[in-house]
Amino acid sequence: MAFSLHPRLEADTTWLGDLPLCRVLLSKEDIGPWLILVPKVEGITEIHHLSEEDQIQFIKESSALASKLEHFSHPDKINIGALGNMVSQLHIHHIARFQTDVAWPGPIWGNTKGVIREVSLQEETAANWQQHLATIEGFVSA
Template sequence: MSAFSLHPQLAKDTVWVSDLALCQVLLMNDANYPWLILVPQVADLREIYELNPTQRQTLWEESDRISKILVQLFQPTKLNIAALGNMVPQLHLHHIARFTTDAAWPAPVWGKVSAQPYEATVLESRLSQLREALA
């Protein structure tokens, strides 16, 4: 069995925030939306059903925790949670805070507008805010 490693596309598109019991918490480097991604740190994982029952429960608990943090910090109109994988087969859960004023509303975020990478000072502030909320 191979060791866990983050898919290269996720590594390219995100910034590490924290490690939880099961998942890495990543910030999508797109300032258009507050957008976190949970990646279970299990090698060769593609689907939720491939997790054992304890891991599945932990994933949902960590998703719940991330969801509550995004809602508390940003008060979105809607919180979108998705496990796609058409482009990146490694299991990962998107948690995207959506607003009626965002660039893609009400459509899905994918393919609507180009990602706007965070400016360095804004990124550091966002990471501090998220890490504090996770502490």
């Protein structure tokens, strides 16, 4: 079965490109850089459901993404999490957090105003992140 992105993820994000295992998405919510990795494996809901090889590849891709967030955003903290309560398809959030963001020090979920970036700003932000991610081995822009 071919990989397909959950409709909610499709609606709430912009596709930046693909790594060998994961699709890379940018949240449309206007709060710091918020990137999401979605393993391109159909029917997976948990990291431990991935093969051992894919688990190792996921950690490599997640670490590379977190490194880029740190290098280009200079956050106070990077939050990485897989909740999946509303979207069961395995997807892992990578969020650059700042002491000045609307939700600090609490979690993002349920603590933001849900403001969506203007389309032009989302396009500009996506293009910038595609350039930043281009140096990760195996990254192919959308």
